[in-house]
Amino acid sequence: MIIRETYLQKLRELRDQKLIKVVTGIRRSGKSTLLEAFKHELIESGVAKRNIVFLNFEERENVYLTNWTSLYDEIIKNIKSDKKYYVFLDEVQLVDDFEKLINSLFTKKNIDLYVTGSNAYLLSSELATLLTGRYISINVQPYSFLEYTLAYSKEKNTDRLFRQYINTSCFPEAVTLAKRNETLVNDYLQSIYETVVIKDIAQRYKLRNLHNLQRVISLVFDSIGSYISPTNIAATLNKNSKKTISHNTIIKYLEFLTNSYIIYAAPRYDIKGKELLSTNPKYYLVDLGLKNITTTNKYDADLGRKLENVVYFELLRRGGKIYAGKNNDKEIDFVVQKPNNEREYYQIAFTVNDEKTFEREISAFRNIRDNYPKFLLTLDFDKTSIEGIQKVNVIDWLLGASHSP
Numbered sequence: 001m002i003i004r005e006t007y008l009q010k011l012r013e014l015r016d017q018k019l020i021k022v023v024t025g026i027r028r029s030g031k032s033t034l035l036e037a038f039k040h041e042l043i044e045s046g047v048a049k050r051n052i053v054f055l056n057f058e059e060r061e062n063v064y065l066t067n068w069t070s071l072y073d074e075i076i077k078n079i080k081s082d083k084k085y086y087v088f089l090d091e092v093q094l095v096d097d098f099e100k101l102i103n104s105l106f107t108k109k110n111i112d113l114y115v116t117g118s119n120a121y122l123l124s125s126e127l128a129t130l131l132t133g134r135y136i137s138i139n140v141q142p143y144s145f146l147e148y149t150l151a152y153s154k155e156k157n158t159d160r161l162f163r164q165y166i167n168t169s170c171f172p173e174a175v176t177l178a179k180r181n182e183t184l185v186n187d188y189l190q191s192i193y194e195t196v197v198i199k200d201i202a203q204r205y206k207l208r209n210l211h212n213l214q215r216v217i218s219l220v221f222d223s224i225g226s227y228i229s230p231t232n233i234a235a236t237l238n239k240n241s242k243k244t245i246s247h248n249t250i251i252k253y254l255e256f257l258t259n260s261y262i263i264y265a266a267p268r269y270d271i272k273g274k275e276l277l278s279t280n281p282k283y284y285l286v287d288l289g290l291k292n293i294t295t296t297n298k299y300d301a302d303l304g305r306k307l308e309n310v311v312y313f314e315l316l317r318r319g320g321k322i323y324a325g326k327n328n329d330k331e332i333d334f335v336v337q338k339p340n341n342e343r344e345y346y347q348i349a350f351t352v353n354d355e356k357t358f359e360r361e362i363s364a365f366r367n368i369r370d371n372y373p374k375f376l377l378t379l380d381f382d383k384t385s386i387e388g389i390q391k392v393n394v395i396d397w398l399l400g401a402s403h404s405p
Contacts, residue, residue: 002143002150002172004034006317010138011038011114016084020106020131023116025140026261026286027200028192030172031116032056034140035088038114042086053078053087057094066094068101075105086112093117099130106131118200139261141313142287143170145398151175159379162395166306169289189289200260205252212237212245214294216253220263220283222295225305225312227268227280227324230254254283262286266312269323269335271368282324284312307394308333308348311377314398315346330364343372348394351380365389 007023011034014021023031039054053075055062065071079085087105092098092115105111143151148165155161168178169189177184197217202210215237220228230250238244257263264284268277285291288306315322315336325332325345334346345365352358365374365387377394384391 001033001037002147003037004030004140004147006144007034007138007140008038008041012041014136014138015042016112018109018134020102020135021114022131022135022137023114023140024137024261026142026192027118027195028171028173029140029142029261029286031140032090033172035090035114035116039086039088047084047086050078051083051085053085054090055088056090058091063094066096068095068097068104071095072101072104076108079108079111081110084110084112086114088114090116091118102130103132139316141317143172143175144314144317145310145395148175149399151179158395158399162398166288166303166310168292169287171287171289174287174289185289186293189287189293193290193293196260196262201256205256212243212249213253213256216245216250217257218294220254220257221285221291223283224285224291224302225282225308228254228283229280258283262290264312264316266322266324266334269325271325271327271332271335276323277326284309286313304348304350307350307377307379310398311346311348311394320344327364327368330366332364332368343370345372345374347374347376349376349378352376352378352391353380362386362389 011021023034025031035054039052042052043049055065057063057065065074075087089095089098089102092102095101098117102113102115105113145162145165148170149155149158149161152161169175169185171189171192174185174188177188197213198210201207202213207213216233219233219236230247233250234245234247254263254265258265262285264286265281266284267281268279269275270277288309312322312334315334320336320338323335323337325335332345333348334344336344336346338344345368347361347364349357349361352361361376368374371388374389375397376389376391377397378391379394380391381393382391383393383396
């Protein structure tokens with residue numbers, strides 16, 4: 001089993017803090033496994049097993065636990081007021097009125113509470129409404145490249161492994177399946193896709209036209225790392241089509257997709273004007289393997305966009321708010337606003353070995369009137385610093401420390 005150190009460290013830091021720890025993310029990204037690993041760490045640190053309550057409501061022996069008041073009473077009767085208890089509620093949405101259960105348990109001073117749930121019920125936009133107590137959300141994604149290399153520890157050629165990583169799935173179970181029988185991976189991804197699209201989105205929002213939703217998904221998956229306009233999507237999809245889809249419907253579909261954690265948005269930020277732009281964000285796909293079941297792109301197609309996708313999620317893991325930058329008429333791939341109010345700028349390119357490409361990439365950094373770090377990440381092997389811009393090999397960067405270079 002691969003240790004998800006980035007997420008475990010966050011849980012360690014939040015241990016015993018009076019916050020509801022809500023572990024979110026797309027289905028099958030490893031949320032339940034993460035909680036199990038943290039539970040074992042607690043036991044190894046000296047916490048008695050009787051002081052840990054771990055309930056996975058998808059397990060057969062717990063399917064009867066659907067009434068929140070009865071469940072609350074069952075948990076509380078085994079909790080002594082003079083002891084610290086750790087309560088884990090996995091797939092809590094299967095409990096009726098689960099938010100009442102969470103909020104009631106949170107009032108107990110000696111309970112440290114951890115929760116996961118299906119995206120259809122614990123959507124990012126609904127957490128604040130459902131949970132009256134203070135909470136913090138830990139968003140879990142499929143394997144990072146560093147975690148992926150641990151799964152393929154016998155493969156010493158990281159360049160070859162990286163090429164494999166950006167063309168296949170990095171869901172934990174998909175990686176396990178690929179090592180046994182690669183033909184099973186697409187079936188597995190198809191099941192995730194159908195569950196998210198049909199159960200988490202179509203059923204949740206009572207969508208009747210599943211075909212239109214899937215057309216939007218296919219176009220968005222095919223356009224990762226590009227600025228996406230609902231108006232342009234509508235124009236593309238309505239061309240030569242008898243049934244039209246409206247601009248407002250596409251806006252709703254994009255919101256549903258981001259709420260289900262299958263795509264993530266990077267809003268546009270005007271660096272010179274120091275303001276957030278409300279239109280045309282970039283979107284990134286939580287697992288590049290999903291492109292293989294919805295688009296016609298072949299292996300090794302769109303490598304530059306895929307590289308940008310990988311960097312986006314690595315930046316997300318490292319903390320901060322990520323924007324797509326605008327600097328006059330130039331574009332900066334990523335502007336990262338760090339929690340400490342620091343900022344970083346990133347340009348991503350497959351290679352800048354020819355002078356024209358190199359000039360295009362670094363020219364975007366010019367006229368930025370601050371001294372925050374600027375990075376050019378490529379697959380080139382040379383490392384250098386030009387005009388204060390650090391050129392770094394992206395594989396080295398991905399495998400480096402958990403903080404920025």
